[in-house]
Amino acid sequence: MATADLYQHKAAAETLFRRKRLAAIGLPLLVLAYLTYIFFAFDMPGLMGRASLENAQKLVSDSYSYKTHVTRDNRSGEVEIAIEGERKGEYAPGTSPAWVALGDETVIDLENGHIVTFSADNAVRYDVPGYGAITAQPTRASGVNATLPAGDVPDWINLSKNRMTVTTDAGRLTVTRNRTEVFRYFTGWELFFFTLDSPYHGLSYAEVMARALGGEAADIWTDFWSNKMWRHGDVAWALFETVLMAFLGTFGAAIVALPLAFLAAKNFSPLMLVRQVTRRFFDFFRGVDALIWTVVLARAFGPGPLTGALAILVTDTGSFGKMFSEALENVDEKQIEGIRSTGAKPIQRYRFGVIPQITPVLLSQILYYFESNTRSATIIGAITGGGIGLLLTQAMITQKDWEEVTYYIILIVLMVMAMDWLSGILRRRLIKGDGSGH
Template sequence: MTTATLQHSIDSATVLGQIRKRTAFAIGLPFIVLAYFAYTWFAFDVPTLLERAQPNRAVILATDAVAYKVHVTKDMRRGGLSVAIEGERTATFPEGTAPDWVDIDGDNAVIDLSDGYLIEIVGKTMNFTVPDYGIIKVTATKTGVETVLPSGPVPDWVKDDPRKFDARPTLDRRVQVTKTKIEVHNYFGGWENFWFAFNSPLHGKSFGELVSLAMSSNRIEADRSNLSFIVHEFLSNTDWQHGEVFTALFETIMMAVLGTFTAALVGLPLAFLAARNFTPSFLVRFGIRRVFDFLRGIDMLIWSLIFIRAFGLGPLTGALAIAFTDTGTLGKLFSEALENIDNRQVEGIRATGANQLQRYRFGVIPQILPVFVSQVLYYLESNTRSATVIGALGAGGIGLMLVETMRTSRDWENTTYIIFLTIIVVIAMDQASSWLRRKLIEG
């Protein structure tokens, strides 16, 4: 066998070996992925999680987030009927008034829920007419409720219990009866009382009426202009708390800004001590780098819990948590940027007779400025989101208000409102940081 033939055989064997490896990898990788998913399916007990899932409740919460409900309540103990938006005392219709779909006659009422759904309340008895099902009769007693259902199977939207009757034939209609009250919920799309509280003199006015009122010289309150009064009524809305929400958003932004720029100002000088080409001492470099590892090795949430225990609740604890974590991260990034600078620029500045501070100012800073600005602005917009999570732990800001609205099932429209505002702030921070990067780096 000639040398050329031997070499050709070796090359062919090499190519075949590579093909076999690639084929084995292409066939084996899907099996590995499937095996991993099969392991996680049982390790995380996904079947049990699916059994416990409550999709109906998720749909109800989603409905509450984009709609409001009007409560019609018959109080068995005190007597009388009341109509209130979201059941709030501050949003209760005055006695003798009610929406056009509620007809009150003393202690009795007829409630038209539209599409054939009709409720009659007579004394302690409620008759609920449901299309394609029949009339449900429920009577409140001293010990609970007595229910008479139409013949046939009981639908799944009826929860008949001797202590409480609950029926929700559709997402926008619900009836509850106990021994103490009869309560009807009628849902409507939108966020009611968003601009002004129910008891505000501005409630129900159109945009045109508000503009005319703002331009009018006839003041509603003698000590302030009508425009100031309109703004005050909007910010002091007791249902939506616009003033408190905007203040909390401002605290969240300040938390992110203070924490990020503190980390940048502390991390930059420490980065010079951690860079190999600026600090010849191995012990100093090693010590500073381990400080960076320690600061960024502990998650921001853990730092916030530590500072909350140490200094109490407040935005300062959130800013400190952001500053500690980002000092480690930004310090490491800055030190790596310093190690990759072009020393010829520094030597050129040195040749002019510049001192060490001037060499740093004119030979080093211009080279790392793009990295510095880009990373700081990126972490600023990222920390705006992180400040929301930190605030939920007790550091204040919009995160704390978000958690407070989620504690009860009746404030999901407020939760949605806060989430929308948070997303808008994050988008605004992203756009602002992109504009600043272009101006500071390209300009």
């Protein structure tokens, strides 16, 4: 028997080792096969072929810089200069930055020898160091008549009958039948504090502080808060709407889910039919993503922050209902019996015997979801037309000013960090009774 048992244990050990060897070899092969499938299913070779490092560099540079556009209407000869090409950032007639000289001829100094000249006869000339002079005469009849130095056309010049684009490190020149435009990049977020029409534009920090201390603090704040380019007041309201959506949706769901959780808990709802129906409702609500509920409710109630709050409420009602019912099923019956022995009614037993036991779990989950929903409300707001998500989506779709996109993203990150910090403080105060913040 001893020998038979030994052979049996040896055979079992060999079988176990074979299985482990197969798992050790098979699992990596399975993962490799899956990654290979993903590589071709998502057309990674095509994606890498379509990727443009140059476009990525432009996108990154747009996030921390701005463009000043110098535009001539080829029909009227009128020259306009504007930050980011916007009317709200337009220089007053007859004024210009130091690198643009207005007159019968408009001379634009892009520095390092790059000079663009708008001639009185609608012609344009771009002197490119190391290459030569590029000239163009736009006409309505024959399009853009361009003249380049002898030789092959370089990659940084895009030329057709009706359009010429010259892109260099100094800036960009675009000529069409009706318009000639030059823009130049500058580092920073121009007009972030004050617009061109503000009396405080161009002043140093010390000068602004001196005026503020001299009694102009309210006017300075008004000019900053009502900035037409960056819309700080509208952005602050959008952030408030985002937090409000998350707050109403999260705490509204908690209020709705708590009484329903009693119907789904075995120890509080003896009827199986009631429990199963309630739990299936919870599964249905949380089984459909908040974005889907957002689309559905937007069709029913129209766009707005309230629709986003309702979408969060519906989804979180299912999640909270499941978590609350599980917490109720794990309560200590002895504490409830102690309350019952005093002659307390059912409502009183729930209030003093059940709620204190599950409060730490409830508050912890509610605050966590509130923090998480603050992030989700950004995306939901983009669909329902409210909050910072709407402003972010509008800026990205129009591809107007990527520095604005960066501004909104930074504010969203700061908002999430603030909510995380606030949520941690509330959890310590309400659950552990620690208000020290450590």
